[in-house]
Amino acid sequence: MPEKKPSDAAPLLGESGERILDARALRGLAHPLRIRILKSLRHDGPATASQLAERLGESSGATSYHLRQLATHGFVDDDPERGRGRERWWKAVHTGTTFADDLHTSTDPEVRGAADLFMHEVAGIHTQEVSTWLATARDWPAPWATSGDLSDFTLNLTAAQLHELNEKLHAVVETYRTAGPDTSHGSEAAQVRVHLHSFPRAVPPA
Template identity: 80%
Template sequence: MPESNKSQHPENASGERILDARSLRGLAHPLRIRLLKSLRHDGPATASQLAERLGESSGATSYHLRQLAAHGFVEDDPGRGKGRERWWKALHNGTSFAEDLHTSADPETRGAADLFLHEIASIHTQELATWIGTRHDWPEPWSTSGDLSDFTLNLTAAQLYELNEKLHAVVETYRTAAPAETGDAAQVRLHLHSFPRSNPPR
């Protein structure tokens, strides 16, 4: 199998892989999405380590890691491990959709997009539930620093797009900010959901 090359795959300024129809179909599998998430959030790992972490068999994780590599999402991390032990690492910080994926009429592409988005939504729900269930284990001020808010706004589609762009820009300023010298930084997950809702019939 040829080695993956990060430069062969388009990415945006944030280091996110831009998914086209082919790469989306290659990623749209629940275990592949979770494997990639784990490598991005928790760092390089072997197939056996990922199997234990995700409650899967090492045969399943090995197979799906090879599929992720074939589509340019992960690659070998040769600086780790000994002997035949194979370590994997993620190639990008995240993923985003190419514009045409949102309007694709191809049933296979639309199905892959639906699976991907539903799996991401499930992961968000799990992460939020974990935080709520463990927040008292964190000392002050961590236990009160999280947020669970929602807002209802009346916007045009253009305004919704503009709002999302501005929020993303704010997040980017914190991505490059240096942690405090006190060394008390932690990995923080930030979920942003914004979508139109239909008004009930009157």
């Protein structure tokens, strides 16, 4: 049996089916337009390169090139149910991504640079999403307008407690993902974005 090349190796997946980024996968994803393309395919559904170009304000040549790069690294794939003739539709392969543990401690400058770019792009996307919600909240019916949340908390925790807190919050979110929307009482469902930011901060000296 021929030995698999790195590009042919099966991607690492988490318990919920999210893609675990190793150093090679991270370098393949760490480009601003690729991150935005993957976000759009995950949140807005399959699309062609031309449709993505229109969504993102880019040229179809650029979206087509970066779609092929994402496909090389296993983030996107053809959507045969929608393809017609020469029209090529793309879909996201996974619902999300997460870092492998060793990426947080890597001393490789290239890996650290890719990780920094990725995290800053994600933070920028989160900021944009919150800004869009604040600008449009009054356009939603009252039950939606009063159900959103923009809270922050300050806790004194150890690193182990912070990890435990994040694990519990993720577990709660997963229960809603697996249960799906409850429309038994005539309520309508909408796509909901949940942001979880938790990190230590240095307290200035008194």
